[in-house]
Amino acid sequence: MVEQQLVPRGIEDQRVLDAMRRVPRHLFVEPSAAPYAYEDHPMPIGDGQTISQPYIVALMLQAARIGPEDVVLDVGTGSGYAAAVASLLGHRVVSIERHPGLAVGAAATLDALGYRVEVVTGDGTLGWPSGAPYDVILAAATGPDVPDAWWAQLAPGGRVVMPVGRPGGAQHLALFTRADDGSVRETDLGGVAFVPLLGEQGWPERPPRG
Structure with a gap:
């Protein structure tokens, strides 16, 4: 996966590559999908949700530049795979999931494998104030923009990596970097x-027609 999918496509951060090598991705997907877990496409994880393809996970983590002392908020735990990789890069990871069943399953998997991730259940668009400030916020779902709650919980010099755009429409993956003076690039x-x-x-549960 690392040598054939990530390195040739421009993932060059050695800490990210090493972390991706260490996390057993097949243990974070449904058992029936385990034989295909290392292929470069999303995989089902239950509750109608998917785990992102390896390249996208690596691209987001590389862009986030997670340092050994960084505190990370992972929005959209899913099965816990991205949180597991992030936990090998940073100091502390809080991962929030809106589906209680997925949160319980991810917490059990992460704990069994020895990854130190605090999994919580709640509205990820509101962040998790008790764990703030965060040096990095990662989101595995596309929003209209960075939620105000995240800006309030992001440390100076912090980074937000998230997809932006309409569901089913044009989306792009964005890196938002906050400078010490509060400006954002x-x-x-x-x-x-x-x-x-x-x-x-974020987006409403039932978007208005049109």
Whole structure:
């Protein structure tokens, strides 16, 4: 996976590559999908959700530049795979999931495999204030913009990596970097296709017609 899919496509951060080598991706997908877990496409994980393809996970983590002392908020735990990889890069990871069943399953998997990740259930668009401030916020769902709650919980110099755009429409993966003076720089990392970021500061559960 690393040598054939990630390195040739421009993933060059050695810490990210080493972390991707260490996490057993086949243990984070449905058993029937395990033989295909290392192929470069999304995989089902239950509750109608998917785990992102390896390249996208690596691209987001590389863009986030997670340092050994960084605190990370992972929005959209899913099966816990991205949180597991992030936990090998940073100091502390809080991962929030809106589906209680997925959160319980991910927490059990992460604990059994020895990854230190705090999994919580809630509206990811509101972040998780008790764990703030965060040096990095990662989101596995596309929103209309960065939620205000995330800005309130992001440390100076912090980074947000998330897809932006309409569900089923044009989306791009974006890196938002906050400078010490509060200004923000956005970097477009390319086109993507993600599920919607649902919640109070994301897309509504039932979008209005039109």
